[in-house]
Amino acid sequence: MKLPLEFYLHNDVVALAPRLLGKVLCTHIDGAFSAGMIVETEAYCGDNDKACHAFKYKRTARNETMFAQGGVAYIYLCYGIHYLFNVVTNVENKGDAVLIRALEPVEGIETMLQRRKMNKLNTRLTAGPGSLSIAMGIALADDKSSLLGNRIWIEDRNNDILPENIIASTRVGVESAEEAALFPWRFRIKNNDWCSKAK
DNA sequence: CTAACGATTCGCT
C-alpha cells in the first residue's frame, strides 16, 4: 500500500521522521525492482534548524527542491561523490525534509549487489545515505521526482515500529550548528544491524 | 574569481 500524499503533507517533520521507520522504500528503475525497509532517518526543518540547507527559508539553486510541496524526492550531492536521498515534507515553501540514512534490503537484493559492484551481502550494501542511493539506483536525475509515481515510492506494509524500539539521538555532521546540534532528530530502530554506526 | 567545507565512504591496520 503506497503512502498517500496526506502522509507527506504533515506539518511536523520531527514527528514524521520516526513514522517512516519500518516503511518500505521501493524503486523501479532501469527495469529492475528493488525494495528496502527504512531503519534510520533524520529530520531537517527549514524554520529553526541551523543544520538544514534551508535554514531560515534561505533558497539557493541547490535546495530549491526542499521548498516544494511534500511527497517529492530531494537528492543532494555530498562530499562531491555521494547522493543523499531525502523526502520532502509539509506544504510548499517550508523547507522541511527527512533524510533516509539506512535501509534493510527486502527485495531485489541481486540488483542492489550489482549496482554496488559487490559479490556478497554485508551491511555496507545499504547502511549509510550515500550507499543506499546507489543500491536503489537513485541518481541526481531523480531530484524532484514524485513519490506517488511508479519510479520511486514508499509503501506501508503494516510493520509499525513500537515507540520503545525507536531510539532518538543527535544528528551527524552538525557540530557547527550550535544549539541545533543538540536536537535529538535522528531516529533508528533498536538492535537493527543495518543502521549505520551509532554515535 | 577563489578558497573552504561538508547530512560520507572505503581501504587498510
Added chain:
DNA sequence: GCGAATCGTTAGT
C-alpha cells in the same frame, strides 16, 4: 577502528 580521498556549492575577496 581509524584516517585519507574527493568535488560541487557556498560565501567571501
